[in-house]
Amino acid sequence: MNVGSPPAPRSPATALVALLLAIAGCVVFPLVAVGCGLFLRGDAGVTASFVAIGLGAVAVLVSGVLAIVALARGAGKAMPIVALALDVLSIPAGIIAAGFAFLFASSGVHGRPFRKGKEALRTPTERGDAWSADGPRPRVEGLAPEVRAELAEGWxxxxxxxxxxxxAFGALALDLVALGAPPALVRRAHEAAIDEIEHARLCFALASAYAGRSLTAAPFPEVVAPRARESARERRRRVAIETAVDGCVGEGAAAAxxxxxxxxATDPVVRDVLARIAREEQRHADFAWDVLAWCLAVGDEExxxxxEQALAARAEAPAVSASARDALAAHGRIDERAWRAARARVQTSAVDRVVQGQ
Structure with a gap:
């Protein structure tokens, strides 16, 4: 034995670590990825899912190396072999988990988000037909149960x-009044809110049809939570940035x-719903540009x-699973890659437009 050499790691301990990492890579991180896709939407869901899958891949790689080391040291074969088997199984498990995660996080049409600080809130949902009664009903015959479930979840x-x-548009109307905006802008904020009522009703109806049960909006008390006190300058800055990001870019991308x-879309009911939403979201994006123009006209270079800084932030578009793509597309669901590509195009155009003074 060389006195100057560090002691070799004990094989049983190495094998145990390899086994634990293999379990994490094959089971834990794929489940976390699916959970992120299920409970987080859009960029947040995709990013968190990617992180989970990436950590799982690292765990599997380290596990494989440690398992081979343990086998080479010959202090037992059971744990290293099980670890290697799990490492092999982690490949299809990770692919399947990524597919489900991206399907759960797949993007449809989103209106202007309601924000509490920087957090975008969503309305909770429950059983009931208040927001879905007498709404459009697409054809669901012949759809696989898992496709119907994904369509229901997405809508x-x-x-x-x-x-x-x-x-969100109600809050914008109040902000515009507080800032002394022209009456035409205040009126258009209220008109946009009325459009969003119909958009929500249409989406709840489609979700209910695919789910096979009535779904509706639950109470949403967060919308009346008091905001932090702001100076006129702070309010104008917030409204301008939110309008640029959520309106000019967000609703422009939603329209696209x-x-x-x-x-x-091949289902005529879904196609008509999407065509209407596209027209009205584009109108909301145009309204956002008018609000932003007014804010910049009464604001300063700062x-x-x-x-410009808020609009410049971008995220890379990830690859997206093609699972059930045709069936989902036929009923109005496009994958996250298409959503992010559309947002990137609108965002680039918006940056150029602001830099050039609209």
């Missing part, structure tokens, strides 16, 4: 966000996504710089 998420948009989804 319910959109319904929740569209319902929250009603409150709805148009794309309508173009590939405000313009803050808006």
């Amino acid at each position: 319910l998420a959109d319904a929740s966000l569209e319902h929250a948009s009603v409150a 996504v709805a148009r794309s989804a309508a173009a590939v 405000l313009r710089a803050a808006v």
Whole structure:
């Protein structure tokens, strides 16, 4: 034995660590990825799912190395072999988990988000038909149960966000009044809120049809929570940034996504819903540009710089699973990659427009 060499790790301990990492990589992180896709939407869900899958891959890689080391040291074969078997199984498990995560996080049409601070809130949902009665009913015959479940989940998420948009435009109207905005802008904020009522109703109806049970909006008391006190300058800055990001870009992208989804949807009911939403979301994006123009006209260069900085933030578009893509697209669901690509295009155009002074 060389006196100057560090002691070799004990094989039983190495094998145990390999086994634990294999379990984490094959089971724990894929479940976390699916959970992130299920409970987080859009960029947040995709990013968190990617992180979980990435950590799982690292765990599997380290597990494989340690298992091979343990086998080479010959202090037992059971745990290293089980670890290696789990490492092999982790490959299809990770792929399946990624597919489900991205399907759960798949994007449809989203209105202007209701924000509490920087957090975008969504309306909770429950059983009931207050927001779905007498709504459109797509054809669901022949759809696989898992496809119907995904369609219901996706349209319910959109319904929740569209319902929250009603409150978002109500809050914007109050902000515009507080800032002394022209009456035409205040009126258009209220008109947009009325549009979002119909969008939410349509989405709840589609979600209910795919789910096979009536779904509706639950009480949403957070919308009346008092805001922090703001100076006029702080309010104008917040309204300008939220309008640029959530209105000019967010609703512009929503309109583009709805148009794309309508173009590939084969169910006539869904296609008509998407076409209507596309028209009205584009109108909301145009309204947002008018609000932003007014804010910048009464603001200063510091405000313009803050808006430019907010618009410049981008995220890379990830690859998305193609599972059930045709069936989902036929009923108005496009994948996250298409949503992020649309947002990136609108965002680039918005940055250029603000830099050039609209």
